[in-house]
Amino acid sequence: xxxxxxxxxxxxxxxxxxxxxxxxxxxxxxxxxxxxxxxxxxxxxxxxxxxxxxxxxxxxxxxxxxxxxxxxxxxxxxxxxxxxxxxxxxxxxxxxxxxxxxxxxxxxxxxxxxxxxxxxxxxxxx
Amino acid sequence: xxxxxxxxxxxxxxxxxxxxxxxxxxxxxxxxxxxxxxxxxxxxxxxxxxxxxxxxxxxxxxxxxxxxxxxxxxxxxxxxxxxxxxxxxxxxxxxxxxxxxxxxxxxxxxxxxxxxxxxxxxxxxxxxxxxxxxxxxxxx
Numbered sequence: 001x002x003x004x005x006x007x008x009x010x011x012x013x014x015x016x017x018x019x020x021x022x023x024x025x026x027x028x029x030x031x032x033x034x035x036x037x038x039x040x041x042x043x044x045x046x047x048x049x050x051x052x053x054x055x056x057x058x059x060x061x062x063x064x065x066x067x068x069x070x071x072x073x074x075x076x077x078x079x080x081x082x083x084x085x086x087x088x089x090x091x092x093x094x095x096x097x098x099x100x101x102x103x104x105x106x107x108x109x110x111x112x113x114x115x116x117x118x119x120x121x122x123x124x125x126x
Numbered sequence: 127x128x129x130x131x132x133x134x135x136x137x138x139x140x141x142x143x144x145x146x147x148x149x150x151x152x153x154x155x156x157x158x159x160x161x162x163x164x165x166x167x168x169x170x171x172x173x174x175x176x177x178x179x180x181x182x183x184x185x186x187x188x189x190x191x192x193x194x195x196x197x198x199x200x201x202x203x204x205x206x207x208x209x210x211x212x213x214x215x216x217x218x219x220x221x222x223x224x225x226x227x228x229x230x231x232x233x234x235x236x237x238x239x240x241x242x243x244x245x246x247x248x249x250x251x252x253x254x255x256x257x258x259x260x261x262x263x264x265x266x
Contacts, residue, residue, distance in 0.1 A: 023236035023262050098163030099237065099260045122237050124162040124262040 009073045013042070013065060016075065020100050020123035026051055029104065029119045032126070035063065035078075044080050044091075053117075054106070059084050061091075086112055099124060141208050150203060152176050152213045159238050159261035161188070168257050169240060173198075183218050183229070196220050196227075204232075224248035237262060 021032040027049035034045045042065065046058040061082030065075045080091035092103040100123045108114045134140050159172040170188040174181065175198075184198040197220070204215035215232040228243040238261040245254045 025236060097166070097259050098161065122235055122260075124237075124260075124264065126264075 005073060009075070012073075012075045016065075016078075016095075016100075019126045021126050022049060023099075023122045023124055027121055028052065029054060030102065030121055030123075033102075033123070042078075044082070046082070054087070056084065056086065058082060061089070063091075063093075085109075138207065150179065150205070150213050151211050152181050152203065154233060155181065155213060155216070155238070157263050158265070160264040162260050162262050162264070166259060168242065168259055169261075172238070172240070172261055181213065181216055183216070183231075185220065185229070201231075224250075 017035050017037065019032055019034045022030055029049060029052050031047045031049040031052075033047065036043055036045070042063040044061045044063045046061070048055060048058070059082060061080050063078045063080045066077040066079060067074045068076045076095050078091070078093040080089075080093060082089045082091075087106055087108045090105045090107070092105075094101050102119070102121050102123065104119045104121075105116070106119070107116045132140055155174045156176060157174060159174065161168070161170050166188050168188060169185050170193045171186040173184040175184075176182065181201040181203050182198050183201050185196040186193040187196060199218045199220060201216040201218040203213045204217070205212055206214050215230070217231070218229045220227040220229070225244060225246045225248065228245070230241045230243070232239050239258065240261060241256060241258045243254070243256045246252045
């Protein structure tokens with residue numbers, strides 16, 4: 001954050017904190033995820049869906065909020081990153097009228113035969 | 127009558143030779159749908175029911191205090207193609223004294239996407255406008 005009031009930004013950030021559930025009962029990857037803050041850093045924890053093509057437990061990832069313009073103190077999107085033993089995930093997350101849309105780019109380690117893949121899923125606040 | 131003899135304006139209007147009557151499955155749409163945006167100034171809640179193979183929609187408009195029950199209307203239903211038995215879209219219209227609201231809805235990965243086309247008929251200078259918002263079964 002470079003501009004705007006700290007309190008406005010914190011209030012906006014607080015609205016995102018908590019658990020978000022996938023709108024689709026046959027979700028391809030994520031059942032739900034939780035935004036939380038730890039030691040002043042925004043983090044994400046993820047639960048796999050029942051039918052997820054990735055069944056290993058996720059480690060905690062880091063998330064960085066983004067506004068719409070450089071001089072705004074709003075938050076409309078997040079960049080997330082999770083690093084695991086077999087895979088790295090990059091998440092581009094944006095908000096649209098109360099819905100969070102995750103575009104996930106999953107990159108498996110070089111020696112892993114699985115194809116790198118892309119998912120896009122929709123979440124609402126629980 | 128052969129499928130290709132049916133009146134049509136484009137290829138997708140025609141049924142395939144594998145088509146047979148399936149009926150319409152509306153089950154995915156039924157229930158109470160809440161706007162995922164708690165700050166909306168549009169429709170706050172939708173209740174979808176079926177009766178005698180008709181899809182019915184009751185909408186509630188968000189007010190500064192509470193909400194307004196718009197009543198219940200019958201929907202025109204749509205599948206993703208002429209042979210699909212699954213209803214994935216619908217249209218309906220609410221007529222008020224001073225405006226009418228045309229609703230076009232569709233399902234997308236468990237989200238009900240509602241577009242509304244709002245037309246004022248009271249002669250005021252308000253612009254007609256449209257909105258697009260998202261609804262989920264929050265209490266399911």
